[in-house]
Amino acid sequence: MAARRHWWASVLSLAATLMLAVVPLPDAIAPLRPDWVAVVLLYWSLMAPRHFSLLTAFWMGIALDTLSGALLGQNALALLVVVYLAEKFHLRLRVFPVSQLAITVLLLLGLYEFILFWVDGMADRTVPLIERWLPPFTGTLVWLAMYVLFDHRERAAPARL
Amino acid sequence: MAGPGRTAGGFGRSGFSAGARFLLLAVVCVALMILDSREQHLVRVRQALTVVVSPVRVLVDLPFRTWYSMRDTFATRDALITENQQFRRERLTTEGRLQRLAALEAENARLRELLDSTARVGSRALVAEILAVDPDPYQRFSLNRGFVDGVFVGQALIDAQGVVGQVVTVGPFTSEALLITDADSAVPVTVNRNGLRTIAYGTGDSQRLRLQVTNNAPIEEGDLLISSGLGGVFPQGYPVGRVIEVRLRPKQSFAEIFAEPMAALDRDREVLLVWDDDTDGESDPEEAAAASVADGQ
Numbered sequence: 001m002a003a004r005r006h007w008w009a010s011v012l013s014l015a016a017t018l019m020l021a022v023v024p025l026p027d028a029i030a031p032l033r034p035d036w037v038a039v040v041l042l043y044w045s046l047m048a049p050r051h052f053s054l055l056t057a058f059w060m061g062i063a064l065d066t067l068s069g070a071l072l073g074q075n076a077l078a079l080l081v082v083v084y085l086a087e088k089f090h091l092r093l094r095v096f097p098v099s100q101l102a103i104t105v106l107l108l109l110g111l112y113e114f115i116l117f118w119v120d121g122m123a124d125r126t127v128p129l130i131e132r133w134l135p136p137f138t139g140t141l142v143w144l145a146m147y148v149l150f151d152h153r154e155r156a157a158p159a160r161l
Numbered sequence: 162m163a164g165p166g167r168t169a170g171g172f173g174r175s176g177f178s179a180g181a182r183f184l185l186l187a188v189v190c191v192a193l194m195i196l197d198s199r200e201q202h203l204v205r206v207r208q209a210l211t212v213v214v215s216p217v218r219v220l221v222d223l224p225f226r227t228w229y230s231m232r233d234t235f236a237t238r239d240a241l242i243t244e245n246q247q248f249r250r251e252r253l254t255t256e257g258r259l260q261r262l263a264a265l266e267a268e269n270a271r272l273r274e275l276l277d278s279t280a281r282v283g284s285r286a287l288v289a290e291i292l293a294v295d296p297d298p299y300q301r302f303s304l305n306r307g308f309v310d311g312v313f314v315g316q317a318l319i320d321a322q323g324v325v326g327q328v329v330t331v332g333p334f335t336s337e338a339l340l341i342t343d344a345d346s347a348v349p350v351t352v353n354r355n356g357l358r359t360i361a362y363g364t365g366d367s368q369r370l371r372l373q374v375t376n377n378a379p380i381e382e383g384d385l386l387i388s389s390g391l392g393g394v395f396p397q398g399y400p401v402g403r404v405i406e407v408r409l410r411p412k413q414s415f416a417e418i419f420a421e422p423m424a425a426l427d428r429d430r431e432v433l434l435v436w437d438d439d440t441d442g443e444s445d446p447e448e449a450a451a452a453s454v455a456d457g458q
Contacts, residue, residue, distance in 0.1 A: 015217065015220075018214075018217050019217055019220055019221045022217070022218070022221055023221050023293075024225070024293050027367075027427065053182075054179065054182050054183055054186055055182075055186070058186045058189070058190070061190070062193075062210065063210075063213075063214050063217070066207065066210040066211055066213075066214050067214050067217060067218070068301075069301040069329070069330075069337055069339075071194045071197050071198055072193045072194065072196075072197040072203055072206070072207065072210075073189070073190035073191065073192075073193030073194040073197065074190075074194060076186075076190045076193075077187060077190035077191065077194070080183060080186050080187055080190065081187070084179070084180075084183040087179065088179070119194060123194070123198045125344060125345060127344065127365060
């Protein structure tokens with residue numbers, strides 16, 4: 001029963017994440033929009049690895065590509081790389097204090113944006129640079145907020161790993 | 162990749178297979194990107210995916226739609242009266258301009274006959290609502306019309322002031338369009354004052370278009386740019402932008418010229434889809450009139 005409820009919660013949270021990623025924002029704060037999908041997937045892959053599989057990251061990326069009109073596979077590739085790295089190193093990362101964890105997240109989000117930027121460059125698409133370097137910072141802040149808000153349960157039961 | 166390997170040893174059997182799965186999916190992504198960057202290869206796939214993700218679009222749009230309709234429902238009587246008066250005034254001026262336009266159109270047809278050139282066909286238009294979905298960082302948007310309404314890829318979009326963009330993906334009930342200010346967009350234009358032909362490129366900034374013309378070309382600030390109809394995507398004669406900055410670069414052969422789009426790209430909630438032929442002449446007279454007013458500017 002609990003597992004089933006969990007499954008629904010996951011699907012709903014992923015759908016909500018996608019909605020956040022495309023909800024219109026006023027022009028003034030649009031460049032600050034965090035990469036919601038990357039942030040949420042990173043949160044899960046660092047805190048509860050194998051909660052979502054790489055395949056989830058792939059499909060979320062494809063959905064995001066379809067919604068945003070990006071090259072099909074662009075966000076998917078960036079998400080795959082970031083989630084893969086996070087899952088690979090989560091055991092090491094989990095022993096980090098919060099500050100270092102936040103820096104790691106910032107670096108991973110930076111890598112995510114860099115991959116998007118790089119693919120845009122390869123495909124001859126131009127995106128204003130301002131839309132590329134701010135999201136990792138706001139994303140890290142959102143990640144920290146999620147960490148503070150939701151992480152009591154996970155912290156209380158570290159023995160599970 | 163020594164590091165990951167060692168970690169994998171630490172966390173057991175799934176380590177290698179995760180790597181393999183990652184590689185496989187990454188290869189799929191790269192293949193998709195290569196196919197997608199060559200036009201037309203993945204049109205069907207994108208169409209199907211658009212249908213799959215359309216619930217997300219509709220859900221995101223819902224609160225905005227509800228808010229607008231609530232605002233309309235609970236608008237005060239005073240506000241409605243003021244708005245009504247304003248519309249009446251606008252209608253009067255528009256109709257005044259239309260009278261002159263009828264005469265001009267007749268004259269134009271006569272002159273074209275004299276010149277033995279084909280007459281311009283009237284265009285049909287359909288109002289489409291822009292879904293409140295913001296696909297950052299590209300200058301794109303979604304519409305609530307799809308191929309069941311006859312929308313096709315490459316169709317031009319205009320608003321009351323000028324050219325807005327073109328349709329790039331069509332689903333059954335929604336479609337996606339590219340604004341003329343997207344960095345991938347290019348609109349063939351002529352300078353209205355003297356007929357100089359050039360191309361207006363998007364810059365990724367919704368307030369700016371970039372033109373490339375030679376340093377000695379006759380173009381100056383305030384010039385109106387009209388779509389030239391070359392290239393076959395955008396119908397001829399719609400206002401595209403107004404030149405706001407001419408930066409001559411004597412050392413290079415091309416000057417850098419910026420124009421501001423005429424259409425209210427960041428404020429529109431509704432746009433007109435334009436069919437340039439009148440093959441199925443089922444056209445709403447009012448919409449057609451609106452389209453030809455924009456035409457005559």
